[in-house]
Amino acid sequence: MTDPTPPRFSFTVAATDGKARTGTIQMRRGDIRTPAFMPVGTAATVKAMKPETVRTTGADIILGNTYHLMLRPGAERVARLGGLHKFMNWDRPILTDSGGYQVMSLSDLRKLTEEGVEFRSHLDGSKHMLTPERSMEIQRLLGSDIVMAFDECPRADQPRDAIASSMEMSMRWAKRSRDGFDSGQEHAARSALFGIQQGALDEELRKRSADALIDIGFDGYAIGGLAVGEGQEAMFNTLEFAPQQLPDDRPRYLMGVGKPDDLVGAVERGVDMFDCVLPSRSGRNGQAFTWNGPINLRNARFAEDTDPLDDRCNCDTCAKYTRAYLHHLIKSQEILGAMLLTEHNIAFYQQLMQAMRDAIGEGRFAAFASEFRRNYLKK
Numbered sequence: 001m002t003d004p005t006p007p008r009f010s011f012t013v014a015a016t017d018g019k020a021r022t023g024t025i026q027m028r029r030g031d032i033r034t035p036a037f038m039p040v041g042t043a044a045t046v047k048a049m050k051p052e053t054v055r056t057t058g059a060d061i062i063l064g065n066t067y068h069l070m071l072r073p074g075a076e077r078v079a080r081l082g083g084l085h086k087f088m089n090w091d092r093p094i095l096t097d098s099g100g101y102q103v104m105s106l107s108d109l110r111k112l113t114e115e116g117v118e119f120r121s122h123l124d125g126s127k128h129m130l131t132p133e134r135s136m137e138i139q140r141l142l143g144s145d146i147v148m149a150f151d152e153c154p155r156a157d158q159p160r161d162a163i164a165s166s167m168e169m170s171m172r173w174a175k176r177s178r179d180g181f182d183s184g185q186e187h188a189a190r191s192a193l194f195g196i197q198q199g200a201l202d203e204e205l206r207k208r209s210a211d212a213l214i215d216i217g218f219d220g221y222a223i224g225g226l227a228v229g230e231g232q233e234a235m236f237n238t239l240e241f242a243p244q245q246l247p248d249d250r251p252r253y254l255m256g257v258g259k260p261d262d263l264v265g266a267v268e269r270g271v272d273m274f275d276c277v278l279p280s281r282s283g284r285n286g287q288a289f290t291w292n293g294p295i296n297l298r299n300a301r302f303a304e305d306t307d308p309l310d311d312r313c314n315c316d317t318c319a320k321y322t323r324a325y326l327h328h329l330i331k332s333q334e335i336l337g338a339m340l341l342t343e344h345n346i347a348f349y350q351q352l353m354q355a356m357r358d359a360i361g362e363g364r365f366a367a368f369a370s371e372f373r374r375n376y377l378k379k
Helices: 051-056 066-071 075-080 084-088 100-105 132-142 160-183 203-216 232-239 260-268 278-284 316-320 323-331 335-361 365-376
Strands: 010-017 020-027 030-034 036-039 062-065 094-097 110-112 117-120 127-130 146-148 192-197 220-223 252-254 273-276
Touching (some): 020 335, 030 036, 036 335, 062 066, 066 075, 066 094, 075 132, 084 094, 094 132, 127 132, 192 203, 232 260, 260 335, 278 335, 335 365
Parallel strands (some): 036 273, 062 094, 094 146, 146 192, 192 220
Antiparallel strands (some): 110 117
């Protein structure tokens, strides 16, 4: 008799088309279809959406954030309340960011040493210390399914020596993260650990980082340090080599990306997983993503437009509400406007991922990508 228990973690590539690939990550809380987009639930919520609605859009996994949850409500409190999944009513996989990005973004509030990062809370000014070991502990307390190694994310415009030094420290932190993760045996037996490649835009530094991570050994590998102001062309140039420096038999996760055309270009270059606040943040600010490009519902030309947001979209927002009504909600600053646009945007991203999975599986990804850019970017 076969064991019906899903594996702790496995990744299978079902089809490739050029560098693009589609497959499945199997975990105890459910399968994750790749390429996958993870809606961002930074503080145990995808803003303006109920978890069950997030699931109906097609999302297989969401992201939570170590830094924000450690400050409020506190990892120990979440653990006492049954873990993050129970706390927020999400029974599917959750990936938790390690806090490394906040290390960069809170540079005015931090003190960085080999041990870790001492920083003051942006909420109340209280002092905290975040180390690789503490990051692993917090993610264990939260009950994360995919745990991210603790790293520093340097700006791409720093001198090469500074980027190299930061990358090398992140690799030392990656080893400490691995050891800290493994020490929590019960959690490690149920979850996965991803390492994070650094090196900014430099091919040689990226290769050194990848080799160090592979030597340590991780379930998956993230490409960090992009989408931090370098621009799409520079990001794509880096993705021409960075994914191929990582193992073929493990998922490749591009952190913090991005716009719909970013996702298509990154999948073309071999990336499997993404996260970004853009669809939810844009929804709260009146922007909707469609197959014919983004539109701003604040624009007066939508005041009497009785069309749906996108006639190719199958979400509830497009099925039930007109552009005119959504324009009214946004102009009136009604909460429902943020809710409906966020639901549409998350659904659009999931439909885009499914369309890419289908195109890869059918061997027509290049044609799909060309048609997508022609319609979305109008070129």
